[in-house]
Amino acid sequence: MLPPLPIRGGDDFSAANSGPRFRRIRIIHFCTWADRLQDGAEFLAGLPDSDLRRRVSNPADPELMRLARLDCDWHGEHVRAFGAMRHEQLEFLPAQVVGVAGAAQPLATPTPPGEERWFVITAQHPQMLGATAGRLLAAYARNGIRTLFYAFDEASRTMPCFAEIAPHLAVLIHDERPLAAGAARLRADCLIIHRSWVANVVPFAAPFVAEPEARILFVGSQMGLTANRQRQIEFLRRRYGDRFQAICDHSLPVGERGQLLGRFKVGLCPEGRKFDVPAMSATHTDRPFWSGCLGLVPVSEDSVAGGRLEELHRRRLIQRYAHGDLDALAAACDRALATPAAERRRIYDHFNRHETVGSVVADAIAATGA
Numbered sequence: 001m002l003p004p005l006p007i008r009g010g011d012d013f014s015a016a017n018s019g020p021r022f023r024r025i026r027i028i029h030f031c032t033w034a035d036r037l038q039d040g041a042e043f044l045a046g047l048p049d050s051d052l053r054r055r056v057s058n059p060a061d062p063e064l065m066r067l068a069r070l071d072c073d074w075h076g077e078h079v080r081a082f083g084a085m086r087h088e089q090l091e092f093l094p095a096q097v098v099g100v101a102g103a104a105q106p107l108a109t110p111t112p113p114g115e116e117r118w119f120v121i122t123a124q125h126p127q128m129l130g131a132t133a134g135r136l137l138a139a140y141a142r143n144g145i146r147t148l149f150y151a152f153d154e155a156s157r158t159m160p161c162f163a164e165i166a167p168h169l170a171v172l173i174h175d176e177r178p179l180a181a182g183a184a185r186l187r188a189d190c191l192i193i194h195r196s197w198v199a200n201v202v203p204f205a206a207p208f209v210a211e212p213e214a215r216i217l218f219v220g221s222q223m224g225l226t227a228n229r230q231r232q233i234e235f236l237r238r239r240y241g242d243r244f245q246a247i248c249d250h251s252l253p254v255g256e257r258g259q260l261l262g263r264f265k266v267g268l269c270p271e272g273r274k275f276d277v278p279a280m281s282a283t284h285t286d287r288p289f290w291s292g293c294l295g296l297v298p299v300s301e302d303s304v305a306g307g308r309l310e311e312l313h314r315r316r317l318i319q320r321y322a323h324g325d326l327d328a329l330a331a332a333c334d335r336a337l338a339t340p341a342a343e344r345r346r347i348y349d350h351f352n353r354h355e356t357v358g359s360v361v362a363d364a365i366a367a368t369g370a
Contacts, residue, residue, distance in 0.1 A: 023370050024114055027082045027095040027361075028106055028145070030121040032128065033072045034099035037106060040083045043097045047076045070253060077200040077254045078357060082120060084202040087362040100128055103136060111144030118170075118365060122150040124158075126165050134164030146170040146368075148361060152197035166190075171364045175308075191368050196308050198360055199289035201257075203352040206294045209262045210341045216333055217260060217296070218246040218268040219287055228324055232301075235326050236268070236333070260294055265344075266336040267291030269300045288318055292351030297336040297344060301329075317347050 027040075033055070034043055052068045053059035083095040093115065098105060111117050119140055126133050126149065137147050148171040151159075166172075166185035175196040186192070218233060236244045245264075252260075269287040288298035288309060298318040300309055313320040319336045321328035339347075353359065 022089050022091075023116060023366075024091045024093055025365060026093045026115055026117045027085070028117060028119050029079055029082050029095060029097050030103070030119065030125055031075050031079055031097050031099055032125060033075055034097045034102070036102040037096060037098040038102075040079045040095035040097045044076060044079055044083075047072065073254050074200065078122070081200050081202055081356060081358040082361070085358040085362045087366050089366050090362060092362075103129060104139075106145055107139055107143050116365075116370065117145045119145050119147045120150065120361060121147065123152060127159050127161050129161070131161075133161045134168065137165050137168035141168050148364060149173070150197075150357070150361065151175075170368060173360065173364060191364060193360075193364055195360060197286050197289075198355045198357055199286055199293050199351065200254075200357050201290050201293045201352075203293070203356050203359065206258060206261055208295050208345060208348050210345075212262045212265045212295070214337050215243045215245065215264045216240060216266040216268055216299075216337070217264040218244070218248075219252050220246070220248050232326065232329055235329070239330060240333075257290065257294060260296070264296055265339070266333060267294075267296035267298050268333070269298050288312075289351060289355045292317065292347055292355060295344060295348045297339050297347060299329075299332050299336050316343075317350055 028037070029040070031043070033047075033050070033052075050072065052065065052072060056064050056068050058064055079095065079097050085092045085095075096106075106117065106119070119137070129136055140147060147165075147169050149165065149169050151162075151172060151174040163182040163185050166182050167187060169186060169190050171191045171193070172186065173193045173195055175194070216236065218236070220229065233246050233248075237246075267287065269285065269291055288300050291298045300313075300318055300320055301323055302310065302320050309318060309320065312318045319332040321332040
């Protein structure tokens, strides 16, 4: 596992926290791989050597252990991203992390004067708090801790405990489709943002490479290898030869993202992995977003409903092609390979400034007011 790439000190983003401080924010991020409440940097330092066997159903299965490590490190990047947040109107204090075992620990200490504490939880993870989820978030609110729930994909419609936690949310971020009946239980002052998942990276951590190799990278999973996807991969192998590489064993380890710099110009990103399932037809993975942050030109198949990636396509920030259309796929890849450095730099700048989990959450917190 490679160490994380440092933030480039010369970027405007890195200097964005040098302005006036209006609000002091402490993030407490719920991570499925954490236990007690602890400093985020401390948690990250111990992550590479953490023993995952007690969290895996069959630790003797090497494939399960490999997938567990991928998932653990991916969620660790959330902690890293929240620990590096910047905003011109906010001062972010060192982030903390907590898991199920320590979820009540933030209640042991009142919120200090002049500080705001925000509990940030994502995906289906509120369900991990069990029957106490609603009561816990209510206690957080009484203790001055506000909750931001980033419910990308289907979580806000399918998670059983959503109705219980809804009255205690200060911010709800969810994908493009309407909410379920539990939406009626949201507070009138809850900030609701329609935005699906983005990149869990530290902005500008990866330097821009002006002249990468004219190659295409596909990163997918066995779950997503439908007949449609396999047909596309075989087509691209015939068309581009060794200029095309496919990784189909779940995901790329986050520590290896930096190894892509300079080796690939285009990132072919899955979307709408199960077109026959309505719940998946309007969603996508985070791969177009972290590809853009690395300076790759994202290419993505359109979903049935379109959604957020269609907006980015109209702004020429990604290339899209019609579902199952191999000629359109080839045309999109050719356009992406021909993208000049100045246009790629525009894409890179946009994704790093606006399409990372830290920037989305920071903007949401700033929009709530003290």
